[in-house]
Amino acid sequence: MLIDDTLLITLMIVLPFAFFGLVPLLKKLGDKALAWVSVLLAALVAVPVFLLLPDIYTSGAAPIVASYDWVPSAGLSFDVFIDPLAIFIAAIASGIGLLVVLYSTKYMEGEKGLPRYYALIMLFIGAMICLVITDNLLIVYFFWEIVGLCSYALISFNVEDPKAAKAGIKAFVTTRIGDIGLIIGIFVLYLATGTFSVQEIIALGQAGDINVNYLSFAGFMFIIGAMGKSAQMPLHAWLPDAMEAPTTVSALIHAATMVNAGIYILARMAPAFVAVDGWTTALLYLGGITALIAAIMAIVEPDLKRLLAYSTVSQLGYMVFALGLGLSGVFISQYHLLNHAIFKALLFLCAGAIIHSVGTRNMYEMRGLKKEMPKTRFLMLFGALALAGIPIFSGFWSKDLIFAGAYEQELWIPLILVVVTAMLTVAYSLRMYFLVFEGEPKKERHVHETPGVMLLVLGILAVGAIASWAAVEMFSMGFSDFGLAGADFHTHYLGEFVNHTLTNLTVVGITLLGIGAGAGLWYGRNSLKSNKVSQWVIKYGRMGFGFDKLYDDVALGVKKLSIRLRKLQTGDANMNFIGVVILMLVLFVMLFMQGVL
């Protein structure tokens, strides 16, 4: 503890927002200086977060609690509650944020509107940090909306492109449906407990002091909230469209951080909800089915970035699935979140470098990049192997924990769902890698290797994709110290963890079976492609299995209803006034009935 914790917390809350205001003022410096100043500022934001990490993750540490007045007259205070779960997501947001800003210095060079870009990234990092460290559900919701706003604004960053503008609006509206679920859940919890404090609600919930009906209703509303933000079926279709954003934004917001907000809120509230009938089962099936369908769509997708987006949906499905394993699943899902954030950021940034260089997102037009971009190929291979869950790479260890959890609890159908998904994951990872780097290019082109700064970032992330799983010891100790891992959970010492994972032969067998089947699926692709079922899957998979049509139909229904309701609006001033008078009478009667008057 070098520096006082309170100071660090204040810095980590205040700095990003101060920089959000500062960055646009630096426009005069010119684009290049602005980019490098932003790197410096992002580093300044990351420092206090990483300084707090060791304070939380030492054995037997206490949560850091603080409180700042926000709106004292309304009794709203910014309560800070930092435990391993909170600080770890804050660390991902600021750490990957720093890397992405560094990468942007080169990647975003020459784009219009750079001050806006860097300012929004600062705002996003700050909002994400505040979202996870606060203890007050109202403030969680406040920042939940701010990250949604940043996502919208950054998807539509290229304001002159109508496709980008539409994708931004789609993302905003779709996640808003989830947000309504979340706010209803929050108010129902407030109704039942009279408090917005997460810790108080969890304490009451565990003591059984919350009315079961309220608690289960709120639990399912929180799932709807997570469905929107974390892109679970059927609210997932915004994420592939969000790929109109600059690739850096996709890496930071739509792979590593914001889409994890839903997972975070479920993990945060899991101790309260886990006893609700059917809550964990709902998560198991929601996650499992999402993972499976998204993997199928990834396998037929021709667009590199959209493939990665579907793969993100699929991996988020794994995390939701892991939460469905009960309290011990909280650790597993967050462990997968950590690994996924790193290797998916790597994959996205590699994809960005490739798209930057080739100028197309269609994988069939890339082909044969291994000669022209050997270093990028090497780094992207690490990401693909981690995604596929090949042993030693990070994805293997957390997926193995998920399989082991489902296996130990004898959840056979969900287990089959995730194992089939793992198989498809291997197949689409191979497909992505071979389509991009192997084969022969169709036409002459001038492709350059990824420039130095970008390679540096990719290299750091590639090391993470191999090594991030080794943080398991510190990570699991922190989680079990804070009661976030369930009573049956045993702390993983690194050596023991490796030993335990590799000697659990059934689960390793399942994993290897999945990998083998996936590889088989890839090598047998040509003979499998021709039959009718595959043709159907390819045709409808590329159309997103009709989820967009579903959205359109709902929107059309609302529109028709509105046209009918419009007849109520006569435009006559007297009629309108009668409405006002009736409303006042109703309010009067209501107040009278409640004995206020």
Place this chain on the structure above:
Amino acid sequence: MALEIVQIDIMFALIFLALGLYCVLSKKNLVKMVIGLEIMAKGSTLAFIGMGGAAVQGYVIIAISIEAIVAAVALSIIVNVWKQSKSLDSSKMGKLRG
């Protein structure tokens, strides 16, 4: 039984309110509707004076000046409506209906 001054105030306030409401709800002419609104506002001001005694003077003066501003804005809108449509009949003003 003699009425107290407060009761008389409130009674007149209610009468003003009812008259103003009737005017706003039934008249089609925009100027008449604004007059109705003003009568209602005067009713509420009167009730305020009756209940609050001498202490509310300052508030009442502010309220009256705000009413005057509201009336001025409403009348200026009406003047523009007149310039556009040469009519003050509110029921004929359905052009901007959503």
